[in-house]
Amino acid sequence: MIAPTPDILTYRYELHAKLANDPDGQALARARWADDCAAWVRECLWTFDPRESPAFLPFAPFPRQQEYLDWITERFDNAEQGIAEKTRDMGLTYCACAWALHRWLYFDGFKATFVSRKLELVDRIGDMDTIFEKLRFMRGKIPEYLLPRGFDPRVHDGRGKLINPENGSSITGEGGANAGRGGRSSIYFIDEAAYLDHPDKVEPAISANSDCRIYISTPNGPDRLFYSKRHSGKFSVFTFHWRDDPRKSEDWYTRKKDEMDPVDFAREVEIDYSESQEDTLIPMRWVRAAVGLDLPPGPEIVCGLDVAELGSSKNAIAVCRSPVVVSLDRWSGMNTTQTAHRAKEITEGVRASQLRFDATGIGAGVRGTLESLEEDPTFEVVPIYAGASPSPVYYDNKAAKDKFTNLRAEMWWELRRRFQRTWEHVEGGVKHDPSDMISIPNRENLIQQLTQPKFRFTEGGKIRLESKDQMRTRGISSPDEGDALAMGMTSAFSGWGSADVAFGGEVSGGGADRLTAGGDFW
Structure with a gap:
């Protein structure tokens, strides 16, 4: 009209x-x-x-x-x-x-x-x-x-x-x-x-x-x-x-391109089927652009822990000073009690403010150990439930629950956006806030894992991340370092304690009515 x-x-x-x-x-x-x-x-x-x-x-x-x-x-x-x-x-x-x-x-x-x-x-x-x-x-x-x-x-x-x-x-x-x-x-x-x-x-x-x-x-x-x-x-x-x-001009187009997530932009503005068919969550070229990038580390140190499942997978912990990934470590051959104590030692050693980990399944054992310590740790214990509902955060005035099928998809999608902004900055000279980008160590296992998960859109248009079981059917093991990094780098939990981020049930804690993500997430 x-x-x-x-x-x-x-x-x-x-x-x-x-x-x-x-x-x-x-x-x-x-x-x-x-x-x-x-x-x-x-x-x-x-x-x-x-x-x-x-x-x-x-x-x-x-x-x-x-x-x-x-x-x-x-x-x-x-x-x-x-x-x-x-x-x-x-x-x-x-x-x-x-x-x-x-x-x-x-x-x-x-x-x-x-x-x-x-x-x-x-x-x-x-x-x-x-x-x-x-x-x-x-x-x-x-x-x-x-x-x-x-x-x-x-x-x-x-x-x-x-x-x-x-x-x-x-x-x-x-x-x-x-x-x-x-x-x-x-x-x-x-x-x-x-x-x-x-x-x-x-x-x-x-x-x-x-x-x-x-x-x-x-x-x-x-x-x-x-x-x-x-x-x-x-x-x-x-x-x-x-x-x-x-009614629509080049200025309108440019504004929408800046405002929207690239996949949403491709689908909803460009009618681009090739982009909306892209099932690799984070392309290799984006990841390579972030290796060793000189970015100022943030003031807060957060650790993300992925607890090993049965089989050949390993425990992995990522030490993050967003937007910089400081270090990663992996180990196997430990039960959940031993893993909890090792993660505690690493987290306290780097003076991190939080230890985040997936408390679903085998991760419940780590939570039990950390919560039963005789002395309280020097950091917040933040158990999260990656398969549960997304966070209470709003992205561009849209609730995370309306964009993602679960919390794991939300965390990995935020990683995707960080890597994309980094690639745009490195390859195209696009100016992004450094805090919205990412720098990772030159660690080949991490680089490969970050490019392995696929994603798709559900019938209702939500983003669904390929599950670990689905990855195994393709002969790919669990991306333990990638999951640890996703938990350590996500901004969905900024300022939230362990009671606040138990997204498996009702959100608790003060000020939980509405959180808004910073940056140009969408």
């Missing part, structure tokens, strides 16, 4: 003021609008954007949006599927709603169904981010003389359902596992299709109910129904890139 001009507002006001008391003019206008969806949208519909002032805007589709409306019509007329890939925030959902509302108003027996991964994303009263609230807003702004005869919102507008009593047309909404259970439809719109939770269940159901299906989404990595359809070569693809939007 383009910001309204006085000409647009004046034209609309004069047009509908004239038609309000002119039945013959209304009939002519209806006939014209029935044949021209874009004209009807341009002259009759409104949108809502709380970021604008005023928030209520005439729906003035720009050229690429008009092409999208025509593209939907072509898919519908040919009874075929279509793939709409997009930069985020391009107005495609509003366009799809407008197209469906046009058919609902002017064509007998039409039925459109909107699908999303949860019904709450399709319809929730009062939430303008949902599809049906957009439909209701647009329907509520249509001139009264255009509404269907007999239409009563109390009767014909329910949750996930909009009925035209005059011509029998309807618009319905479905979500999650219930998608496809609402019977046959003239057309299906699958919104954010790459993020469906169960595409293997949704696709057969909706395939049986309609030949025309429009899949709309930003990329979300490989192994997705949307990805396979997009690259199959079997379906018409409509690409809606940010450069097609007259």
Whole structure:
């Protein structure tokens, strides 16, 4: 949508003021609008954007949006599927709603169904981010003389359902596992299709109910129904890139690139499938750039301990003065009691303020030993639970729990961002705060381990780190030094004691309402 001009507002006001008391003019206008969806949208519909002032805007589709409306019509007329890939925030959902509302108003027996991964994303009263609230807003702004005869919102507008009593047309909404259970439809719109939770269940159901299906989404990595359809070569693809939007400029692009995580930026702005398919968490070139880098060490010393599992893995401890990794040590052949005492000796020897370790599984033995010492150690004992929920930290106004599947993924992702900033600084001269980068010793085992874990995006768009068991199926042992480093370097626990970071349960401790990460994490 383009910001309204006085000409647009004046034209609309004069047009509908004239038609309000002119039945013959209304009939002519209806006939014209029935044949021209874009004209009807341009002259009759409104949108809502709380970021604008005023928030209520005439729906003035720009050229690429008009092409999208025509593209939907072509898919519908040919009874075929279509793939709409997009930069985020391009107005495609509003366009799809407008197209469906046009058919609902002017064509007998039409039925459109909107699908999303949860019904709450399709319809929730009062939430303008949902599809049906957009439909209701647009329907509520249509001139009264255009509404269907007999239409009563109390009767014909329910949750996930909009009925035209005059011509029998309807618009319905479905979500999650219930998608496809609402019977046959003239057309299906699958919104954010790459993020469906169960595409293997949704696709057969909706395939049986309609030949025309429009899949709309930003990329979300490989192994997705949307990805396979997009690259199959079997379906018409409509690409809606940010450069097609007259509201977005090079300054906007540069600002987003600076603000966003590179993988999110690649997916949501550049529609870059190659980047979103990248499954190596930390590329080797990033790690090499950090070896021996001259950075000022921070004032606080923290130790991260990875406790050895059964088999060939070893215990590892990383001594960190963020952003500098001071040293690493590994050992085997010790039980958890011996490991706890050795870790205590190292931590006290370097005068560290904290010893962080994964207390899950075998690590519980280390916790038990440290908590039963006759004399309190000189450092904080910080047991963490890497497989539990992410930290309470917010990154760019988004909770960690909405970005990561667990705490281990969050810690490793922060490592990734440190190495990426370091590489950008070393190779490209990009200025980053030294505290947001990293310097590591020239230790080949560590270098190799840091590049071994892979990651992927879940159906809901969260970041999932490859588990140690999954790595073993590829013949790769546990990245003990890497895990120790991730625990020692993460900023998620800064200023938090052991009671505060027991993320396996409720967050405790004062000031736990909201922590905000520093730097340009996202």
